[in-house]
Amino acid sequence: MKARVHITLKNGVLDPQGKAIGRALAGLGFQGVGEVRQGRVIELEIAETDRAKAEAQVKKMCETLLANTVIENYAIELRP
DSSP states (O other), X not given: OXXXXXXXXXXXXXXXXXXXXXXXXXHTTOOSOOOOOOEEEEEEEOSOOOHHHHHHHHHHHIIIIIXXXXXXXXXXXXXX
8 A cells, every 4th residue: 555644834833944935936926826835745655455554554653753743734645
């Protein structure tokens, strides 16, 4: 099974990279872009065929290592 984890900063957490991207877009002439928030994506191949078990395993990975749950949110996508 393949898992994709989207990790983003929680609302209210300062995002200097997002602000820099927003300024760069404006400097390049892209208009109408509001707030920019950046994040990251982690793709994993899991040797698990049971969807519920795979999701539980990836959730534990996120809570333990992949995301800083104090300041970050994460969302998990699973595909066969």
